[in-house]
Amino acid sequence: MSTWKVACLIAAKDLRVERRSKIVTNQVLPFAGITMVSFAFALDKQNVLDTVAPGLIWLATTFSLLILVQRSFSIETDDGALDAMRVAGIDARAIFLGKAMALAVQLLVLEILLLFAAVVFYGESIQSSGAQGPVLAVVLLVTTLVSATCGLAAVGTLYGGLAAGFKGSETLLPLLTLPAVAPVLIGATKAVESAVGTAGAVVSEGWQWVGLLAVFAVAFGIGGALAFGPLIDE
Amino acid sequence: MSPAPSPSSATVDGPVIVLDDVVAVLGQFPALAGAFLTVERGEIVLLRGPNGAGKTTLLRLCAGLLPVERGTATILGFDLSTQRELVRPHVGLLGHQNGLYLDLSVRENVNFWGRTVGASTDEIHAAMARMGVAERLADIPCRKLSAGQKRRTSLACLVARRAQVWLLDEPHAGLDATGRDELDATLAQAAGSGATILVASHELERAGNLATRSVEVIAGQVTALGDKK
Numbered sequence: 001m002s003t004w005k006v007a008c009l010i011a012a013k014d015l016r017v018e019r020r021s022k023i024v025t026n027q028v029l030p031f032a033g034i035t036m037v038s039f040a041f042a043l044d045k046q047n048v049l050d051t052v053a054p055g056l057i058w059l060a061t062t063f064s065l066l067i068l069v070q071r072s073f074s075i076e077t078d079d080g081a082l083d084a085m086r087v088a089g090i091d092a093r094a095i096f097l098g099k100a101m102a103l104a105v106q107l108l109v110l111e112i113l114l115l116f117a118a119v120v121f122y123g124e125s126i127q128s129s130g131a132q133g134p135v136l137a138v139v140l141l142v143t144t145l146v147s148a149t150c151g152l153a154a155v156g157t158l159y160g161g162l163a164a165g166f167k168g169s170e171t172l173l174p175l176l177t178l179p180a181v182a183p184v185l186i187g188a189t190k191a192v193e194s195a196v197g198t199a200g201a202v203v204s205e206g207w208q209w210v211g212l213l214a215v216f217a218v219a220f221g222i223g224g225a226l227a228f229g230p231l232i233d234e
Numbered sequence: 235m236s237p238a239p240s241p242s243s244a245t246v247d248g249p250v251i252v253l254d255d256v257v258a259v260l261g262q263f264p265a266l267a268g269a270f271l272t273v274e275r276g277e278i279v280l281l282r283g284p285n286g287a288g289k290t291t292l293l294r295l296c297a298g299l300l301p302v303e304r305g306t307a308t309i310l311g312f313d314l315s316t317q318r319e320l321v322r323p324h325v326g327l328l329g330h331q332n333g334l335y336l337d338l339s340v341r342e343n344v345n346f347w348g349r350t351v352g353a354s355t356d357e358i359h360a361a362m363a364r365m366g367v368a369e370r371l372a373d374i375p376c377r378k379l380s381a382g383q384k385r386r387t388s389l390a391c392l393v394a395r396r397a398q399v400w401l402l403d404e405p406h407a408g409l410d411a412t413g414r415d416e417l418d419a420t421l422a423q424a425a426g427s428g429a430t431i432l433v434a435s436h437e438l439e440r441a442g443n444l445a446t447r448s449v450e451v452i453a454g455q456v457t458a459l460g461d462k463k
Contacts, residue, residue, distance in 0.1 A: 084333025089322030
């Protein structure tokens with residue numbers, strides 16, 4: 001079996017486990033929603049919310065990422081399945097790619113719902129000024145979501161695999177992951193600000209941040225795939 | 235990357251497992267201090283010895299999870315010092331955990347492990363049938379199975395992914411009398427079909443009856459070879 005086919009099997013398996021357990025539906029989505037509502041209460045001034053909404057979306061996504069990653073690796077360690085995959089000689093790159101793909105799908109669903117929440121709670125809307133109206137803003141938004149999601153999924157899977165082998169992985173994971181995803185948090189926030197026109201930002205300013213997100217995703221995608229085997233073998 | 239040889243291609247005429255003065259180290263501690271062992275295809279070999287003697291280390295070394303510090307070790311003709319990645323697809327290690335996805339059903343688990351080596355639907359169903367989990371247990375989530383049923387499901391996964399060498403660490407632990415009988419019958423049947431099985435166990439009478447040979451591990455050394463039945 002090729003690495004890619006095994007990666008798809010692992011991704012499908014992870015998503016099937018999620019469909020059965022409904023942890024994302026019953027715990028992660030409510031957690032992210034509560035985070036958004038809590039910020040809305042804490043920053044109860046419309047002009048403040050307008051300004052910080054893009055950052056809040058990505059903060060809620062980042063916190064939710066930690067729960068998703070913990071869950072992604074707890075299903076592997078609950079009954080020793082990760083060890084079984086190592087013994088079975090499954091390519092570590094396939095494990096990394098498969099788990100990152102499943103994580104990315106769950107993150108994308110979460111981000112779309114958080115954007116919707118931002119529209120409802122914070123009154124955000126897509127930028128409609130400029131020659132091509134909202135089209136470019138929507139393209140920027142979608143590109144940002146995809147590239148940021150790939151980066152977050154790659155970092156989360158890499159450090160999730162590393163932390164899974166240690167006692168106290170629940171506390172170790174945030175310590176490792178949060179500093180590493182800071183560039184995504186900054187880049188994605190700036191790009192979404194451009195897409196929604198926060199504080200006069202224009203769409204064209206957002207593309208440089210998308211470039212940063214893409215480089216980050218590629219670097220952690222390739223680096224993670226190469227480093228994952230030695231990490232889980234140790 | 236070139237794909238690993240398929241499990242079916244890893245057939246050798248000689249012994250399946252050959253350890254010659256093998257030393258393995260856990261941290262700074264020599265967990266195996268000169269192990270000699272030769273196991274032929276279809277044998278069930280019992281590893282006996284006190285806790286900490288090195289039985290689990292021996293199994294983990296044969297699974298390619300520990301490096302060989304000194305000596306020569308081959309599994310199915312692959313050198314464990316230089317070809318660990320090639321050994322792993324042919325070996326199944328069943329330790330204190332079963333390696334199952336507890337939210338998935340028996341069928342989904344066996345299907346997943348079988349598909350990783352390209353097993354067909356028929357092969358996967360045959361593996362489940364061979365371990366007695368193809369009928370009423372097939373669609374039950376593994377979380378709801380008894381300890382014995384989980385063990386049988388785990389063994390079905392090994393069959394589905396065509397493991398030829400089964401390394402079992404205390405396989406009878408946590409099983410009731412019926413579960414132990416079922417497991418013994420399963421292992422005897424697997425050995426009859428060509429699987430080579432190493433069993434580490436404290437259940438000397440039960441495992442001894444099952445095994446074709448017993449080996450004593452003391453202080454990291456294989457110190458006595460039992461007689462063949």
